[in-house]
Amino acid sequence: MTELKNPFASEEITAPFNEEWQAKRRVAAAVRLLTEVLVTSSPDTSKMHDIAEQLENTASDFASSPRVYGRLDWIESGQHGSFGQVSHELNPLAGYSNPLAPPVTTRIEGDMAIGRCFCGWAYEGPPGSVHGGYVAAIFDQFMGFAQKLGKRPGMTGYLNVSYHHRTPLTTDLHLEARITKQEGRKTFMEGKMFAHDELTASCEALFIEPRKGMYALKQQARPEEVFSPPTARSGA
Structure with a gap:
């Protein structure tokens, strides 16, 4: 995919740099939805424990994949975009691939x-x-x-x-x-x-x-x- 010179040039959400970020955005959106549901629902306690076990297993499986800590490491490979593009995905307030961000x-x-x-x-x-x-x-x-x-x-x-x-x-x-x-x-x-x-x-x-x-x-x-x-x- 070509370099995105300015991911903030219009009101439209800029497309991700590659398919990996596209998939990560989907995961982040699902985690945001889960968080919203968690703080606004009151399901049966046993059901919540079942959900927690599923999520713990998912997190453990996720953790077995290659890990990258910090934006500088993300850009070093040259496969994840520029510093600006990686920030566009991982920023804690504006990152589309960061579930902490509103965004x-x-x-x-x-x-x-x-x-x-x-x-x-x-x-x-x-x-x-x-x-x-x-x-x-x-x-x-x-x-x-x-x-x-x-x-x-x-x-x-x-x-x-x-x-x-x-x-x-x-x-x-x-x-x-x-x-x-x-x-x-x-x-x-x-x-x-x-x-x-x-x-x-x-x-x-x-x-x-x-x-x-x-x-x-x-x-x-x-x-x-x-x-x-x-x-x-x-x-x-």
Whole structure:
């Protein structure tokens, strides 16, 4: 498959780099569905134990396949896409192949970044509302993408979130962000989150470009020793 230059160029979800990511997206979607069902259902206890055993066996079988820890390892083989494409799949807030992600979708329109997000019951904080910590995390992900507008991507310096109204669950959330100022390696931004037409949260953010740029930071990111989590075990 050809290189995808910009997986965020339109509102449409970008196709996966290869068939492996396509299959992984399907698994991730199934895990998201399972999570949503888990937190919104009350089946018979024995049935839940049966389901747990099936899942434990599935996880154990999964764990016997070749393991890849971290995005840098994923891109090294050259078979899984660029750093951006792998991030598009595995990012914990926006990755289509990561069941932890809602996910947050993003694109650029002129001088504005636009995002969408949908949080189900697994993200509940106050009754019927998205947990404030997830609201902040969604902003951090979205604003980190939006800084592409300034052409000098960097790391989060600060993220100040204001909560105006509760952010409802099971509702399409709309995100907007703009650059307000740039000073050397510093990019200052503001962002907003809407449910329908109501402003639920806003933020001010600062991103700071590393002295040698983000690419150099990626090159230095690999630790000398990679921690490998234990494999899943069945039974208890």
